[in-house]
Amino acid sequence: MASPQPRIGVVTYPGSQDDRDALWALAALDAEAVPVWHEEGELPDLDAVVLPGGFSYGDYLRCGAIARFSPATAAVRGFASAGGLVLGICNGFQVLCEAGLLPGALLRNESLRFVCRDVPLTVERAGLPFTSRCTAGQRLVLPVKHGDGRYLPPPDLDPAQVVLRYVDNPNGSVENIAGVCNEAGNVMGLMPHPEHAVDPLLGSDDGALLLASLVDAARDRVLATI
Amino acid sequence: MRATVLVRPKPGILDPQGEAVGSALGHLGFEVREARVGKVIDLELEAADAEEARAEVERMCAQLLANPLIESYEVEIVGEPAA
Numbered sequence: 001m002a003s004p005q006p007r008i009g010v011v012t013y014p015g016s017q018d019d020r021d022a023l024w025a026l027a028a029l030d031a032e033a034v035p036v037w038h039e040e041g042e043l044p045d046l047d048a049v050v051l052p053g054g055f056s057y058g059d060y061l062r063c064g065a066i067a068r069f070s071p072a073t074a075a076v077r078g079f080a081s082a083g084g085l086v087l088g089i090c091n092g093f094q095v096l097c098e099a100g101l102l103p104g105a106l107l108r109n110e111s112l113r114f115v116c117r118d119v120p121l122t123v124e125r126a127g128l129p130f131t132s133r134c135t136a137g138q139r140l141v142l143p144v145k146h147g148d149g150r151y152l153p154p155p156d157l158d159p160a161q162v163v164l165r166y167v168d169n170p171n172g173s174v175e176n177i178a179g180v181c182n183e184a185g186n187v188m189g190l191m192p193h194p195e196h197a198v199d200p201l202l203g204s205d206d207g208a209l210l211l212a213s214l215v216d217a218a219r220d221r222v223l224a225t226i
Numbered sequence: 227m228r229a230t231v232l233v234r235p236k237p238g239i240l241d242p243q244g245e246a247v248g249s250a251l252g253h254l255g256f257e258v259r260e261a262r263v264g265k266v267i268d269l270e271l272e273a274a275d276a277e278e279a280r281a282e283v284e285r286m287c288a289q290l291l292a293n294p295l296i297e298s299y300e301v302e303i304v305g306e307p308a309a
Binding site: 061062065069098104105107108109110111112150152154172 | 296
């Protein structure tokens with residue numbers, strides 16, 4: 001039997017910017033990439049969901065604070081609580097934190113400057129649906145581009161929920177944290193952009209390790225239902 | 227009824243905006259030990275009395291206007307109900 005193509009949704013909010021790159025990257029990694037409009041209160045049949053980067057709702061009040069109330073986010077909340085795989089990138093990470101699907105908050109960069117550059121990261125936790133193609137301690141290089149990326153964990157964050165750390169902290173994140181997951185391990189958020197790094201032509205294809213892990217995990221879920 | 231919400235970065239939360247403002251004031255010759263930058267949200271709402279308005283605005287703060295992990299807030303009811 002040919003291996004099935006998992007369906008991975010990418011939510012577009014007003015102000016999302018990286019939704020097209022995410023759709024493109026997922027398709028390049030052999031998933032069926034499905035655009036999801038923010039007004040959709042019910043998700044189509046999906047095996048995973050990506051919340052992309054950008055400036056949803058103008059980042060008004062706080063980054064991600066308004067997107068949290070969109071119909072698509074409510075649907076993603078239901079999807080995640082049923083064990084569905086959800087990855088939030090940059091603004092998507094901020095939305096997941098504001099929605100309470102991930103612990104912590106993202107604040108203005110310590111430098112007050114927008115940072116846009118490739119940064120080295122260390123994989124702290126391999127073996128998640130988002131990191132199965134990585135090894136613990138592996139070095140990845142991914143681009144960051146954000147003004148509000150300083151991660152502040154809650155005081156009781158389980159260190160096992162830290163998935164990625166910056167080698168050279170670009171924004172003042174506490175304990176160099178670049179990406180975290182929820183306790184169950186089915187929801188992850190990160191500030192760097194794997195979808196911009198899936199082809200060596202773009203400077204790095206390390207992002208493909210994370211996204212292809214997600215595609216693998218989504219495919220496993222399809223197989224489990226056949 | 228009118229209400230004002232003051233949202234502040236919690237004590238202990240690094241506030242680089244406040245630091246930048248504090249240092250700019252220093253350059254102007256003002257002696258400022260610390261500056262913290264928050265935000266003001268002015269609301270106009272329907273409520274029978276100040277107590278009801280306050281309860282309503284407190285709910286707004288809890289659900290949207292402040293993020294309890296990083297911000298504290300203060301509600302001030304400034305309007306009088308119409309006679």
